[in-house]
Amino acid sequence: MEAEKMELKLYNTMTQQKEVLIPINPGKIGLYVCGITAYDFSHIGHARAAVSFDVLYRYLMHLGYEVKFVRNFTDVDDKIIKRANERGVNPLELSKEFCDEYLVDMGALQCLLPTEQPLVSKHMDHIIDMIKKIIKNGCGYVVEGDVFFSVDKSPNYGKLSGQMLEHTRAGERVAVDSRKRNPADFALWKAAKPDEPSWESPWGLGRPGWHIECSAMSYHHLGEKFDIHGGGADLKFPHHENEIAQTCAAYEDGGVNYWLHNGHVTINNEKMAKSKMNFKTIREITANYHPLALRHFLMSAQYRSPLSFSESQLESSSEALYYVYQTLEDLVEGLSPYQEALTAEGGKAEPTAEAKDIINKLKSEFEAKMLDDLNTAHILTGAYQDALKFINASLSKLKKMQKKQRMSILVSLVEIEKAAREVLDVLGLLTTLSYAELLKEMKQKTLTRAGLGEEDIAQLIEERIMARKNKEFEKSDQIREKLTRQGIALMDIGKETVWRPCFPSQAESSN
Secondary structure, eight states, rough: GGGGOOOOOHHHEETTTEOOOSSBBTTEEEEEEEOOOOSSSOOOHHHHHHHHHHHHHHHHTTTTOEEEEOBBBBOHHHHHHHHHHHHHHHHHHHHHHHHHHHHHHHHHHHOOSSEEEEEEOOOHHHHHHHHHHHHTTTSSEEEEEEEEEEEGGOOOTTTOOOGGGOOOOOOOOOSTTTOOOTTTTTEEEOOOTSSSBBBBBBOSSSSTTTTTTHHHHHHHOOEEEEEEEEEEEEGGGIIIIIHHHHHHHTTTOEEEEEEEEEEOOTTEEEEEEETTHHHHHHHHHHSSSOHHHHHHTTTTTTTTSSSSHHHHHHHHHHHHHHHHHHHHHHHHHGGGGGHHHHHHGGGGGGOOOOHHHHHHHHHHHHHHHHHTTTTOEEEEEEEHHHHHHHHHHHHHHHSSOOOOHHHHHHHHHHHHHHHHHHHHHHHHHSSSSSSHHHHHHHHHHHHHHHHHHHHHHHHHHHHHHHHHHHOOOOHHHHHHHHHHHHTTEEEETTTTEEEEOOOOOHHHHHH
């Protein structure tokens, strides 16, 4: 697909409107996203940001763009130092541990690796060079080894966030420093304190302030001006506001064309945050639910909207994905006996008019949603569900069809699976595993939630079979109902009893 033929509209926080994406360099996109401060396991608020911008990254490549995607790690910070001191370890060792753990979580969520993942600790020269430029241009000042940015020298300060300068507070994570010329001035460089990591600089030993790192690293990897800068809505002020001020102070032509911000994940109507102790880590969720169910949930609202976390929502996402994978696995199995015929004669047959219409609608609906500011709300519904219904209806009739009609349906099914799979791939809802293997993983998560093993299920199924043989129907029903409450549905297929995940809270909420 050629990027220039598809107009992607993105909501630009700076202008507060959707704008057609026009890259600085045709066919290429520079994308910078603020990453985590690495001092603990990441929560699902972090996952929302990661998945939101992974969808953007994937879709830009789907449109044919060459994307340079940079996402940083903050590995030098007050919170890291505090946690390291509590644990009696080196701050850089602590941050490396949680950078690595974050990447494990991202892999589970099928987030693609960015092009670059810079560390603050590896970019001190670039940070110091930028601070020197800011001071030289009259926008920074030195006080006792600290360097502050003078917000009075930034005429457009507050434009991104809508914060008026006279209403702003210090742009740091600490109390207002009386040495500042303006309370809103923020630290570019912090003089060294005992037992803290520090680096040599023209102003003495010290370390960078929070905001300068992203300005310096985005400049180093993407240049003075680049296309898209992303991050969570909570970063608009002060972090991104201060980034803009710093970059423009250092480089007259510096800046970003499109500012994108994802919405918060809320729990009990409050923003999920470590500071509020109301967060759930990615690991906590993926211990009991398939990571792709979490990814689906995180995409179940448009990325700019707030997203309310609940286990029933995770169950809904699990159910939706299980149905998709089960239908596509049924298709793979249903096509298996006809593979030889498809290889020999498939090229001579055309998909049916109905199948072509379904495929066209599936593709056009998906593109229309994604081109409209990555609207992943109600994903895999509408035309996608129509495709799955066509698959199920066709598979049930294959054996009764005449050879010529059957071949047309077989080709139709092959083409529909390709289209359905492409959508899943762009959304990041596939792994290297087969549909059957994904279903097996999802079933295992169901057993984990229920506290059961496969052998436990087998034993209960056998007990139910014996109860039915002995006409103890009440006991048989009790076994089925107990398992249903635990998220396990028994199905009698011919003489065999099999099980699949079910979601009691979903059934209850629909009654």
